[in-house]
Amino acid sequence: MHEMSIAVAMVEQVSDAAERNGSGAVSAVRLQLGELAGVVADSLRFCFSLACAGTVVDGAELLVEHLPGRARCAPCGAEWATGMPPQLCCPQCEGGTAELLCGRELQIVGVRWGDDSSRTGTEPVSVQAPEES
Amino acid sequence: MCRVVDLQQAVLVKNDHCAGTLRTELAARGTTVVNMLSSPGSGKTELLEAELTLAAARSVPVAALTADLATEHDAERLARAGVPVKQVLTDGLCHLEADMLRGHLEGWLPEGTRLLFVENVGNLVCPASYDLGESLRVVLASVTEGEDKPLKYPTAFGLAQLVVVTKDDIAEAVGFDEEAFRANVRQVNPGVEVVLTSARQGRGVGLILERAMAVAAGKAAHEPVMARTGGTGGHEHVHALDHSHDHDRAHSHPSDVPVHSHS
Numbered sequence: 267m268h269e270m271s272i273a274v275a276m277v278e279q280v281s282d283a284a285e286r287n288g289s290g291a292v293s294a295v296r297l298q299l300g301e302l303a304g305v306v307a308d309s310l311r312f313c314f315s316l317a318c319a320g321t322v323v324d325g326a327e328l329l330v331e332h333l334p335g336r337a338r339c340a341p342c343g344a345e346w347a348t349g350m351p352p353q354l355c356c357p358q359c360e361g362g363t364a365e366l367l368c369g370r371e372l373q374i375v376g377v378r379w380g381d382d383s384s385r386t387g388t389e390p391v392s393v394q395a396p397e398e399s
Numbered sequence: 400m401c402r403v404v405d406l407q408q409a410v411l412v413k414n415d416h417c418a419g420t421l422r423t424e425l426a427a428r429g430t431t432v433v434n435m436l437s438s439p440g441s442g443k444t445e446l447l448e449a450e451l452t453l454a455a456a457r458s459v460p461v462a463a464l465t466a467d468l469a470t471e472h473d474a475e476r477l478a479r480a481g482v483p484v485k486q487v488l489t490d491g492l493c494h495l496e497a498d499m500l501r502g503h504l505e506g507w508l509p510e511g512t513r514l515l516f517v518e519n520v521g522n523l524v525c526p527a528s529y530d531l532g533e534s535l536r537v538v539l540a541s542v543t544e545g546e547d548k549p550l551k552y553p554t555a556f557g558l559a560q561l562v563v564v565t566k567d568d569i570a571e572a573v574g575f576d577e578e579a580f581r582a583n584v585r586q587v588n589p590g591v592e593v594v595l596t597s598a599r600q601g602r603g604v605g606l607i608l609e610r611a612m613a614v615a616a617g618k619a620a621h622e623p624v625m626a627r628t629g630g631t632g633g634h635e636h637v638h639a640l641d642h643s644h645d646h647d648r649a650h651s652h653p654s655d656v657p658v659h660s661h662s
Contacts, residue, residue: 268494268525275410283406297410302625304528304554337624351550354557354624355589362589365627372410372528378403 272305272372273313277323280377284322289379292326296378300371301335302352335369414529418497421532425504430512431615433607434533436555438548439521441541442565444473446598447518450608451480459612460511464503465518466495473518483509494525497532514611523552535614537607541566542575549583557587557625561594561610568597588623 280295295314299307307330314328335348339356346357348369356364409415425432437443447463454461462483465473474486487503489495500517508515517533519526538559540548543566549556556562562584570577577595584593592610596603614620 268528271492271494271496271525272410272528275413279408279410279412280406283404283408287404289404302554302557304524351553352557352587352625354587355585362585362624364589364624365629366625367629370625370628374406374408374410376403377406 269305269309270313270317273310273317276314276374277317277321279374280323280326281321283377284379287379290322291379292323292377293380294327294329294376294378295323295374296329296331296376298331298333298371298373298375300333300369301350302348302366302369303372305372307332331375333368333371336367337364337369338367339364411528414497417501418530418532421497421501422534425515425532428508428510428512430508430515431535431611432515432517432531432533433535433537433611434517434519434526434531435537435539436519436523436526436559437521437539437541437565438523438544438552441521441539441544442598443518443521443539444476446539446563446565446596446604446607447516448477448480449598449601449604451477451482451484451516453605454514454608455481457608459513459608460509461514461516461608462509462512463516463518464500466520468492468520477518483507483512489520492520493522494520494529495531496529500531513615514608516611523548523555527552527555527558535560535611535620537561537563539563539565540580542570543573546576546579547583549580549587553587554625556584558623559588559591560620560623561592561607562588563603563607564593564595566597566599567595567602568600570595588625591621591623 276295280292284292299305311328318324318326335352336345337348337354338345339359339361341361341363342356342359344356344358346353348354354364355362435443435447444465451461451463463477464485464487465477466487466489467473468489468491471486474484477484485503485507495517517531536559538555542564564580581593584591594603594606596606598604
């Protein structure tokens with residue numbers, strides 16, 4: 267149950283960014299969470315709501331974007347969904363030198379500032395998704 | 400009014416940054432860190448005591464830091480090896496973080512320490528996410544824990560650079576299926592070395608010390624598939640970007656992450 271530590275780190279990062287931007291209250295935080303990140307979304311949401319208390323992030327919604335695990339084997343070119351528990355051996359050539367394309371994300375990708383409470387939670391946060399290579 | 404900012408930042412960037420700094424600082428002092436993870440009761444303290452005793456007999460300057468929620472029992476046991484030992488009580492926190500470790504090393508870690516063994520809190524979930532600045536991550540499982548342990552805790556076993564099976568002297572009695580265990584390790588972490596040990600019988604004792612010494616001497620440790628994220632999507636993805644482009648700020652003060660007690 268390290269989700270509390272992660273929630274505290276998130277609140278701190280968003281608060282720092284709010285201070286840098288001279289922004290006020292945060293209404294939503296968007297997080298990319300990979301299937302293999304080892305973090306439970308429900309637990310993180312609960313901890314996030316507690317960690318927000320008394321900060322500029324207080325009351326902000328946590329929007330979690332789940333990303334499935336995907337791996338690629340460079341030698342044979344196979345690409346597959348890792349699943350859970352993950353299959354990280356190449357299912358095609360049984361090689362052990364694959365690379366994860368996706369799945370370990372634990373990344374803040376967008377923050378919405380604003381005090382327009384009528385919009386909070388009713389519209390998706392429009393943020394630029396990070397480029398995947 | 401509503402404003403959207405594409406703040407892109409890995410949540411564990413602070414810990415990863417602090418771990419990297421600690422790794423560099425300790426390397427400059429000639430110290431290599433070995434991070435040992437396992438569930439409670441896997442026998443890592445007994446094996447570590449045997450490894451420390453062997454190191455002392457070989458005049459290898461080692462030290463150990465052991466973390467528990469409560470009691471100093473482990474430090475008392477490890478101290479029998481006659482090497483510097485420090486007990487860290489986490490007051491309920493389920494894992495160590497890099498800045499915590501750094502704080503505990505200040506003023507304690509003896510000069511000239513070649514290897515520092517960190518016995519993490521007995522837990523296969525939370526410690527897996529936190530780089531402590533180690534150069535070798537060892538994950539242990541006893542033969543009583545079941546062959547499917549690597550599949551149940553894929554992050555811990557998936558990021559291991561050495562897998563150690565303990566209590567192998569009772570493997571037959573508990574029906575431990577070594578082949579199945581190895582297959583399960585291979586599924587989540589192909590290529591990682593798996594070694595069998597029995598601290599009671601002295602079998603396999605010294606393997607961790609040898610592997611750690613090799614890494615300290617510059618040999619590359621195993622690189623797990625789960626850690627090969629190609630610079631995207633991993634905790635290693637250190638990329639802070641927002642409208643102010645104030646990168647320095649985002650990477651500073653690695654030591655002030657608040658610590659909360661929880662289990």
